[in-house]
Amino acid sequence: MKFKKCFQLALNIFIHSKLRSWLTIIGIVIGIAAVVSIISISLGAQQQLEERLGSLGADVLTVTKGMQRAMGGGFGGGEGGPGEGRGSSISSTTESKNLTARDVTVIKATPNVKLVMGQISGTADIAYSGKTVKDAKVNGVDISIWKDITTDTIDSGRFLTKGDSYSVVIGKNVAGTVFGKEVSLNNKILIAGKSFNVVGILEEGSSYYIPIDIARAILEDVGEKDFNSISVKIADVDISNQTVSDITKKLMLSRGILQEKNKDFTVSNPEAMQETMKETMSTMTLFLGAIAAISLIVGAIGIANTMFTSVLEKTKEIGIMKAIGTRNIDIMIIFLLNSGLIGLIGGIGGVILGIIASSSINSLAGTSSGMARGMFSSSAVNIQLIVGALLFSMIIGMIAGAIPAYRASKLNPVDALRYE
Amino acid sequence: MKQESLIKIENVWKKYDMGSEEPLVVLKEINLDIKSQEFIAITGPSGSGKSTMVNIVGALDKPSWGSVCLNNQNISEMSESSLAFLRGKTIGFIFQQFNLLPNLTALQNVMLPMEISDEPEYIAKKRAKELLESLGLGERLNHKPNQLSGGQQQRVAIARALSNDPQVILADEPTGNLDSTTGKFVMDFLGRLHSQGKTIILITHDIELVKYAKRIIHIKDGRIEKETTNTKWRN
Ligand SMILES: Nc1ncnc2c1ncn2[C@@H]1O[C@H](COP(=O)(O)OP(=O)(O)OP(=O)(O)O)[C@@H](O)[C@H]1O
Numbered sequence: 341m342k343f344k345k346c347f348q349l350a351l352n353i354f355i356h357s358k359l360r361s362w363l364t365i366i367g368i369v370i371g372i373a374a375v376v377s378i379i380s381i382s383l384g385a386q387q388q389l390e391e392r393l394g395s396l397g398a399d400v401l402t403v404t405k406g407m408q409r410a411m412g413g414g415f416g417g418g419e420g421g422p423g424e425g426r427g428s429s430i431s432s433t434t435e436s437k438n439l440t441a442r443d444v445t446v447i448k449a450t451p452n453v454k455l456v457m458g459q460i461s462g463t464a465d466i467a468y469s470g471k472t473v474k475d476a477k478v479n480g481v482d483i484s485i486w487k488d489i490t491t492d493t494i495d496s497g498r499f500l501t502k503g504d505s506y507s508v509v510i511g512k513n514v515a516g517t518v519f520g521k522e523v524s525l526n527n528k529i530l531i532a533g534k535s536f537n538v539v540g541i542l543e544e545g546s547s548y549y550i551p552i553d554i555a556r557a558i559l560e561d562v563g564e565k566d567f568n569s570i571s572v573k574i575a576d577v578d579i580s581n582q583t584v585s586d587i588t589k590k591l592m593l594s595r596g597i598l599q600e601k602n603k604d605f606t607v608s609n610p611e612a613m614q615e616t617m618k619e620t621m622s623t624m625t626l627f628l629g630a631i632a633a634i635s636l637i638v639g640a641i642g643i644a645n646t647m648f649t650s651v652l653e654k655t656k657e658i659g660i661m662k663a664i665g666t667r668n669i670d671i672m673i674i675f676l677l678n679s680g681l682i683g684l685i686g687g688i689g690g691v692i693l694g695i696i697a698s699s700s701i702n703s704l705a706g707t708s709s710g711m712a713r714g715m716f717s718s719s720a721v722n723i724q725l726i727v728g729a730l731l732f733s734m735i736i737g738m739i740a741g742a743i744p745a746y747r748a749s750k751l752n753p754v755d756a757l758r759y760e
Numbered sequence: 761m762k763q764e765s766l767i768k769i770e771n772v773w774k775k776y777d778m779g780s781e782e783p784l785v786v787l788k789e790i791n792l793d794i795k796s797q798e799f800i801a802i803t804g805p806s807g808s809g810k811s812t813m814v815n816i817v818g819a820l821d822k823p824s825w826g827s828v829c830l831n832n833q834n835i836s837e838m839s840e841s842s843l844a845f846l847r848g849k850t851i852g853f854i855f856q857q858f859n860l861l862p863n864l865t866a867l868q869n870v871m872l873p874m875e876i877s878d879e880p881e882y883i884a885k886k887r888a889k890e891l892l893e894s895l896g897l898g899e900r901l902n903h904k905p906n907q908l909s910g911g912q913q914q915r916v917a918i919a920r921a922l923s924n925d926p927q928v929i930l931a932d933e934p935t936g937n938l939d940s941t942t943g944k945f946v947m948d949f950l951g952r953l954h955s956q957g958k959t960i961i962l963i964t965h966d967i968e969l970v971k972y973a974k975r976i977i978h979i980k981d982g983r984i985e986k987e988t989t990n991t992k993w994r995n
């Protein structure tokens with residue numbers, strides 16, 4: 341029998357199938373929907389993660405004071421420059437000495453280190469066009485190094501350079517939204533009562549960067565000589581882990597720390613962090629995927645069950661088919677196609693439901709804040725995922741229908757004909 | 761005139777294993793030689809083994825012992841797919857229960873054996889229409905079996921049996937579920953097919969119908985009890 345005819349007959353069985361088959365299909369719909377939404381959401385989260393971590397720059401390490409207890413929460417990367425972004429994942433639980441110029445010197449002498457810049461950050465009230473933002477975070481950077489070490493990019497204007505004093509570079513968000521009125525290049529903003537000229541606007545973020553000497557003079561809660569963080573640009577990213585441990589050893593030595601557990605500073609490596617985050621993500625995806633897979637297995641058992649019943653019900657028809665010349669293999673193909681079709685239709689429903697589910701989770705996350713917003717506000721439903729899900733559901737249907745189909749094909753024609 | 765035998769049954773036995781009980785022997789030592797273009801009636805009491813014998817002849821069932829040759833080919837030695845081919849092309853079945861596929865229309869039911877044997881669709885359709893029209897069902901092509909009367913269903917079944925122009929028609933009580941008028945129509949149609957050169961094997965326990973056949977095989981308790989020749993046969 342031609343394949344086309346087998347397919348027509350399989351379709352005919354499907355069209356005339358009972359409510360039961362449709363209930364079975366719902367099982368597959370749910371399973372596939374779960375898989376599709378989980379995969380698309382975690383793909384989306386992974387993309388977000390990569391974008392955000394990518395903007396940190398893999399060749400810049402950050403040294404901060406305090407001991408980092410755990411990874412995580414490091415998604416503020418887009419928000420600020422070097423110090424702020426990576427510093428946010430660190431909790432200073434131990435009373436620790438500040439980072440000093442001496443630390444900078446020590447780090448400079450470490451192999452594979454290209455540039456080192458100490459940075460401070462403090463708070464100040466900032467005003468523009470009659471509106472004041474209280475306690476905004478302002479970063480003081482070394483104007484001779486900053487433009488070479490920062491991972492931010494300029495949208496308009498320029499970075500701070502030698503000769504700048506009361507100049508400020510602001511993030512795009514500040515320029516756009518914070519003061520209700522757009523801040524443009526060469527506008528003046530007041531930081532801690534002093535007038536600053538806006539010389540550059542960064543492509544993203546909502547930070548303020550001013551020269552470090554000025555920052556020490558006007559900001560509250562910053563020391564005279566110490567730094568809040570030190571950015572380290574390395575030459576060869578491939579050995580960044582080695583560099584991290586070199587820096588750690590040297591700093592421990594110079595800071596008089598003997599044991600690892602007493603360490604009062606942290607050297608963060610964006611590469612390693614990225615790896616850890618990715619691992620966490622894929623573990624999560626795997627876990628959720630396993631749950632979805634279980635629901636799919638349940639769906640597949642449903643199909644198998646329906647197919648067994650269907651073959652039983654159609655015993656007589658199978659006998660008739662055989663009496664008029666149908667080969668066993670064709671009977672088998674017809675029933676395999678039939679169960680594949682049940683899977684496929686379930687898959688189509690599941691893909692649609694999955695897309696709806698993941699996009700509603702997106703919009704839920706979009707209205708929420710923080711981490712959820714960052715990670716789940718975009719899902720990645722792509723054509724591979726859709727085609728893959730459809731193929732997968734069809735194959736599941738066929739696997740579930742394989743034994744019933746085999747049984748159908750092996751029925752003895754006389755017994756089948758006699759079946760009522 | 762000595763003719764080649766079309767169907768040759770030699771020492772065929774059929775038994776069913778009944779678990780712990782004695783096996784049930786339903787055919788015993790059946791020997792029968794059927795020539796091409798014969799019209800044979802098989803008759804006997806209910807449960808005597810008529811259907812079993814015809815099913816074996818039609819390659820739907822296998823004998824427990826003995827051989828059945830169709831066109832000099834031993835059926836028990838054939839592969840499953842050649843048996844299927846045989847059932848589709850060489851043999852046409854007509855059953856008491858009509859046995860149409862319920863979800864296909866009359867036309868589709870008649871087309872199916874042709875499509876199974878890879879006949880192009882348009883040829884199958886053309887031939888199926890012609891057959892159904894010749895059986896007076898030109899107006900019922902797109903009816904499903906449950907929209908047809910018993911007699912109409914049996915005519916569709918006949919059209920289906922003829923679709924691949926088989927050598928042999930096996931009819932197992934084809935009029936058993938029909939009233940006498942429709943039954944007569946069916947029998948006359950079988951007679952016509954016979955005069956067109958088909959070999960016909962008819963199972964019936966209706967003495968009235970036996971007269972359509974020339975050779976009558978009487979079966980009792982799984983054995984051929986006797987064979988009679990219809991003296992009043994039309995030829
Ligand atoms: N699968 C089976 N298992 C056990 N016994 C069977 C089986 N099929 C048929 N038989 C037995 O074989 C015997 C012959 O059955 P068969 O159907 O050939 O009779 P028949 O002559 O066609 O009767 P009827 O005129 O009522 O149709 C019966 O006694 C029946 O019970």
Ligand SMILES: [Mg+2]
Binds near residue numbers: 811932
């Ligand atoms: Mg019978």
